[in-house]
Amino acid sequence: MHRRAEGSPVAGSTKLTAQHEHVIAGDTIAAISTPAGEGAIALVRISGVDAIAVADKMFRAKQKPSEFPPHVQHFGEIVDEAGRLIDQGMMSIHRAPASYTGEDLVEISCHGGTLVSARVLESCLRAGARGARPGEFTERAFLNGKMDLTQAEAVIDLIRAKTDLALRSATEQLEGRLGQQIKKIRDELVALVANIEASIDFPEEGIAPDDRLQLRARLDSIRKEMDALLATADQGRILREGVRVVIYGATNAGKSSLLNRLLGYERVIVSDTHGTTRDTIEELINLRGLPIRLLDTAGLRASTNDLERKGMARTEKSLETADLCLRIADRNAPKPADFETRSGNGAEIMLLNKSDLPEHGDWKNVDGLRISCATGEGLSCLEQEILNRITKENLRPESAVAINMRHRDCLRRAHQACGRALDAMSNGLAPEYVAVDLSDALHAVGEVLGAVDVEQILDSVFSQFCIGK
């Protein structure tokens, strides 16, 4: 097991073949297999030892995917790590060796469009897969004997070409502000690790390594920078949760009816009684490829009912976190007294509902999209307007979303590792434990910027401290 084959290539060849076969049962990778863009259907693939286990975590159907008969399409719901719906789609599983890659392979067809497929991929990653390297599926297919030996050169060319493309686009991204910030975080982490390593490896050199409190403070500040980066990378949240569109307005203006219209089915109980919706209702819709999280809120009106007042407080909160608000009013009724004072925070579309009924005089000079939830009038205009505003407010992620997603994933893991390091410090653990967590963090950041090796740590040690006997 520990021995390395040496000697002539001929003598070694039997061993080589055997070892190749053993090694190819690789870790689990996932990728979007269809070209980036706005195709109607996207294909996400998972391959490797845990492919089917990953599928079990992210797909809800009548059976668990691990119980599916192979090579058959099954309809179901694709969910995120919290069990929230991302999309509906088809899944088929292919067990090793009868699959494209020769490993356990899962194929998921979901709605096209960059965002939905990216969220499906992200769900795979969070369920334990790793983002595939360029050409890695083909590489595995080849190594597992799924392709003719004469195709080797073609496979090599494909890997080379895809790698170059990915490198170029990653390089472009990293030259931007995001790249600079991640570099700064990496450098600070390296300096911090160097500090700890110096205190471990040179106990007698008169080094006064930062004490625990200082180390904590430095790590805390690095983590805050990561927090800020993760929070401002709004695309992250949008990918995960969809664009948050909040419907609000006076009671009985038709908020729930609008939600139902946009959803296309009766999800919310609609009645003519004021104050029916006392809680906030969330639904994810797919608006021409864009995931949109619609929030129906409790109507706003002066009320003495405790429950209703709580509902309204939640509404206020939803409004604060909305990417876009749909403000809806009943144009058939008089304008509420507090209408002007409530007007908008941020991006908002004004909707005047019940265009099938006569307009009350109060609304004559109010700008807004006239719609009717009862007849459907004006709703396609509304959909277009929502898309326009999302584009205008720059809520739509750039096209290279898959790369961004990987960066974010790395940063998130680095952030978690820093959290563990802080916990380790709080629990009074010795520095070499803390170093394990920080090394996790550096590995994660290194996946974006290139690996940090021990020489870089040592450089930092020797430039910070005068070491040497």
Place this chain on the structure above:
Amino acid sequence: MFELPTKYDVLVIGSGHAGIEAALAAARMGCRTAMVTQNLDTIGQMSCNPAIGGLAKGHIVREIDALGGAMGLNADATGIQFRMLNRTKGPSVRGPRAQCDKKAYQFRMKAILERTPQLDVTQATVQKILVEQGIVVGVVTDLGMTIRVRSVVITSGTFLRGLLHVGETTRPGGRMADANSGLSENLRELGLNTGRFKTGTPCRLNGRSIDFSQCEIQLGDEPPPRFSFDPETSLGGEIFTLNHTRDGKFHVEQLPCWITHTTPQTHEIIRANLHKSPLYAGRIKGTGPRYCPSIEDKVVKFSDKTAHQLFLEPEGRHTEEYYVNGISTSLPYDVQLEFLHSIPGLADAQMMRPGYAVEYDYFPPTQLLHSLESKTIRGLFFAGQVNGTSGYEEAAAQGLIAGANAALKIHERPPLIIERNEAYIGVLIDDLVTKGTEEPYRMFTSRAENRLHLRQDNADQRLTERGFENGLVGKERWNRYQEKRKLLDRIRTVSTETKIGGAPISQLLKRPGFRFEDLPPAIQSIGPAEIWGLVETEFKYEGYAARQSEQNRKMIRQQDQPIPDGLDFARIAGLRSETRQKLAAIRPTSLGHAGRISGITPSDVAIISIWLHKNILQSYASMKPIDDRD
């Protein structure tokens, strides 16, 4: 021309720390072995500081001991102060260190070599390696004598084209008062590349001229921690043996070290004389180690520091000579004297030997296989400082592995390759042959990815079996180790199966504040405290150690895929030309090895893997019927 009638299986050139372990390992494994040295009186000399071990280095000494090597036992027998560094940190980063009596260390080692069966120790200078059809067949000495051999291990330290510098004076030599060697010319003719490194050593003082009242005292630990895992192994009788184990206790009469520091005046004197330093005047071309800077470097690069710490270390029990740790220099004699006198406690110091720098040839170790055999000349092994490392311990570790592999080759057995996740020795050799080194290489614990597992206290558990399998560890020691393992297993079982207050002992031991001493005496008495301590450490580290090995899991799996020796990387289409050049220069032996070369991307590794797969399958198919496979 005279040919020695004795033919040897293994011949070791050099008698430093690498040469000693190489010769002993080969002889222990039953090979007819010769050790050839330029000077029989400098066997096992500590050319620099009088200490063995320290952080990472102490780990290596214990690993050498577990593999049946001599360094740990010899340091135990001749130590004059023993300490465990980093006691306040966790067990994986504690490092044992011993100040040794330099002369006792040397003489005792010489006695051991002289009494080792199958080993001949000879004084001679090797001038030439005889190679026929790419295979070593013998050596020729400067007296024109030919010795026929089957393998050669070169452990010539800093002696190859060694050049000594003290101020503006330069003279050839491998060490102050020792001649250098011209062997590197011969090796270059055989097609090997050389590089040039530099290292330095500080002055030595007469202790009677030091005012110790101006210094801070540093005492050894009581009880003294020893290196060897096997106290039963005889410390070699009474020959130059200072310390003894009696009634299970290790008895040492310990000497103190002393601490002082440089002053702003010291720094001023050094700055005013920088132009006389061969380093700063540009006369030294070789690269020196960053972790062992000269005092000139310290003063220049850390100009804001007003004091640098110095340790005064006794060189032996029967000498007044003191080593001044922290003040390595190649400034002229008069400048050394002047700045010494500006240091508290050293105002009247008498300098017995000046500090000096040495430049020397080394052979970039990327020319070696993991067995430390040359990739181009069969039967030629390299170990120690000649491979670009620094430190007695790093040298000894390589010597042991090179000697063992020279012997295994004679016995036609597969080489002994220690992996990175098994031992610091594995990290050391893998780093050397995979990445090479830009400066004299020293081991640090931060180089070991699996640091939490590679503890100094479990080196025997990691390596005794490897040593025994390969004939490095004898039957008696193996049996004693088996007893220890049984005890360990018993305590582990007790810990997982016995509950106290509902929680298994293993869970209690995981808690940061809980020690095995807190267990009820009845349970503790099941095994010795030493064993309980080891088991406690295992449980405490378990979670973290598992995560650390998970981090490295993939890397290790990749390591297993070999790349055939002599593969022409230029034939692999799809690799960029710079990648091909790198691969051709380093000649990786496995995909994992290739992946660790800087600048080689995972995609490059994928391409090589595809190429190998195709070509090996094809050549295999054309050679043998398919059903012949097993």
